[in-house]
Amino acid sequence: MSTLNIALAQINPLVGDIDGNTQLIIDEALALANKHDVIVFPELTLTGYPPEDLLLRPSIALRVDRAIQQILDSNISAAVVVGYPKREGGKLFNMAGVLAQGQVLFEYAKQCLPNYQVFDEKRYFEAGSKPGVFQLNGVNLGLSICEDIWDGSPLDQLQSADVHAVLNLNASPFHQEKQAEREALIAARAKKLGAPILYVNQVGGQDELVFDGGSMVATAQGEIVGRTELFKNACLSVELDTATKQVSPQASKSGHPADPLADTYEALVVGVRDYVNKNRFKGVVLGLSGGIDSALTLAIAVDALGKERVEAVMMPFKYTSQLSLDGAEDEARRLGVKYRVIHIEPMYDAFTQALNEAFEGQQKDTTEENIQARSRGVLLMALSNKLGYLVLTTGNKSEMAVGYATLYGDMAGGLDVLKDVPKTQVFALSRYRNTLGEVIPPAVIDRPPSAELAPDQKDEDSLPPYEILDQILELYIEQDESAESIVAKGFDKEQVYRVLRLVDLNEYKRRQAPVGIRISKRAFGRDRRYPITNGWKVGD
């Protein structure tokens, strides 16, 4: 029996760090080479994904050439399949190269370039047109890159080539339930083609995106028979019987979704960890309000970085309840993080006094609430500046959507962990986290949400109940439904119009918001590009 041993290397590259990524590839390949014939890495391995406008730097060609030579010079006994940008005839291609026998044996240019949602590949790349088929040790292998397999047409080109298996290099970011979609697709494509598909994806956080890996192998019969663990560096070894096209993975994890909440929580943990570590922060600092958003953010931060790298600050004002003070302290104590209390009255008083003359004859309004939030923002940023700690912000997706947040106040910070998590999911994730150990005090979960910027304030005084709000927001933001079609589903007309207007109006706040970790099919950020100056009327 003739076999080909293939390794799918699910690695975590750093965008732009071509030297570092190359070293990672070489180390991994050298470790795997004695037991494998082919080692496959994710899409654009050398640059990491997405490299964005780094792809426009002319010297990227030089750096990529040097990296490829370095891999070739490493005397790796297996074939190495890596991704990189390559310029040919003045055009840039998203390339997969087979490095073997001391040379670039074969190159394949991605044919289907995603240019929707968070993807901008047509900004950089030209589409290839040639089928990806090469021979290795007498075995016909197909090559494809990410979108190629979602689109499908590049696989149709392989129908006549009688390939023994298709290697598919990916940089496919996580969103909720994505792995199930991927598995169904890969299985169906493999079955249609009548050949196994070996799917390898990168892992790790990159700004807004988290890559969850989920590398896998599908049989020619359309069955997923091998998987890596999600969100972790991993390697899947697959033995391909070249006579029968049967694939035998070395190990197989159970199918997904194990638990969508667990996946989402893990995505947030990885997103925080990689943002902090890849940007070389010593740790993080965040404000605890005694509310559920900051409580959950704290738990995620500690799970991501360990308690030694997390500091918490409670910044009370006269509207802060005892429940909040107790809750915040309890959260910090349960998780064992450093905890400070800094009262904001002196700053608030200094600001309002300084503005006394300018504000003469004016009523109190949200201006004074914003001064509270901004005093807290300045304090957190001062701690960040002095200690070299990143400030995590704690605004959830519901708040970011309707602008229930203060620019330069609670929005001041480098990463908004829950930016893509609607409030109702904040509750669900908090309860989920507590099943692993009760770190969020139940009293904090059970209390009614309040910004505590005015006496006895409750979120639901100015917003619809979150169960309603989150449904309206999902229909508008993720499903692109109009006000009238949401109303037709039975929601209150006035409420729907008010919420949608708030979403449109608050683009200016979101444009200055910290990046946040994308977990949905449409997150605020690169994924949703709305004008600030916008005359669109809410309606049909």
Added chain:
Amino acid sequence: MSTLNIALAQINPLVGDIDGNTQLIIDEALALANKHDVIVFPELTLTGYPPEDLLLRPSIALRVDRAIQQILDSNISAAVVVGYPKREGGKLFNMAGVLAQGQVLFEYAKQCLPNYQVFDEKRYFEAGSKPGVFQLNGVNLGLSICEDIWDGSPLDQLQSADVHAVLNLNASPFHQEKQAEREALIAARAKKLGAPILYVNQVGGQDELVFDGGSMVATAQGEIVGRTELFKNACLSVELDTATKQVSPQASKSGHPADPLADTYEALVVGVRDYVNKNRFKGVVLGLSGGIDSALTLAIAVDALGKERVEAVMMPFKYTSQLSLDGAEDEARRLGVKYRVIHIEPMYDAFTQALNEAFEGQQKDTTEENIQARSRGVLLMALSNKLGYLVLTTGNKSEMAVGYATLYGDMAGGLDVLKDVPKTQVFALSRYRNTLGEVIPPAVIDRPPSAELAPDQKDEDSLPPYEILDQILELYIEQDESAESIVAKGFDKEQVYRVLRLVDLNEYKRRQAPVGIRISKRAFGRDRRYPITNGWKVGD
């Protein structure tokens, strides 16, 4: 002699406001219809440009259909050529439609879709493939849209059609020297085709972009014989002799560039005016430091909005010099705007005292400087919140590039007027503005730049001289040159590496910066999409 009278309507639409834009088209068309056979409006007239992700809203089709019907129902006696998004067979096209004789006489789908710089058209549109030729009153007319004419291939399709003239609908944003580029291109294309080209562009500000108009007509011999005034609502009437293909414009402005500084200044004025008015702010408020950036920003604001809609605040600290106090007051007095002085010592003292314990044993550093800047930011935002005034920020492109600015401090505000203006151009623009009336005190122009956040601080203590810095920045940001290639041009190696590292590192600040008005070929914002998490090493 048979003639066709064509009007090029250079209008200022509001993005997303399909109802309002439709009314604008109808009003303009009704006013022009008695003297013209054809009235041509800019690209995507109904939605304004760029509509960004509003194009993904399903109800846009309904709204566009309604708008087209409304124009048809208006009994305009001339043919009206407008642009709009249109879905056909599940694909969205960037369309130009000829509305005449109570019907949509002809539609042309844009063939060349820009997807570089600030443009994302492939995110939304499919490319058309059919040539744009239609007959009106027995005259053969060509239709093309913006990029079509830069690319050129859609014009080649018209070679055999013997068109009498080509109408070209544009949404082409300003950058410095752009009009000269456009004129050279249009002239060359018309000459090659052997037919006149009638070019119409929109005018006005839209977030980062300013559209400068510059509508024009080129003869079949390749001469620009008619132009509108830049930056203004305008109409260019052109008589086309259908026997000879000769075009006679009703009026002709002088050629460009009249004065590149004057154009840039006007772009900034229009950018401020439209951002403020289209977003319905009552006015603007800004901090005056006694430095040249805020002085120039104040002048632009007053030229854009009038002195009654502009307020200035000086927020001194112990490091503020008498020169700054005098300069700021003098600026406000010369321009006649409301002027306040609010000292920041009480806020600064309150913050540093509150942080005393947390900072125990730590040296003073930029943290304390940032507290000054952030105290000012909170004060300005409070004035903004209370008065309904937009805060203008005053950071220039050199500062935004190297991060010489405080997040949530001097970066707090809705629009950064000088964000794309390098410091050396700030000087040039200030001198230019003073030639129209001395509104910026010469002492403010002549003093050495300082942030005054520490005793006797000068910008050049921590940055290279601006004449050097701005050259390095232009080579890196606009020309995409590498550190080594900049060094090879004779710049100091250490300085180049340091500056480029600062640019890369400070992406996180720029990501939270206010939008600013684009005047260069590469501005920070939609035009330059870099990762925050970025392992790119400065070098070759």
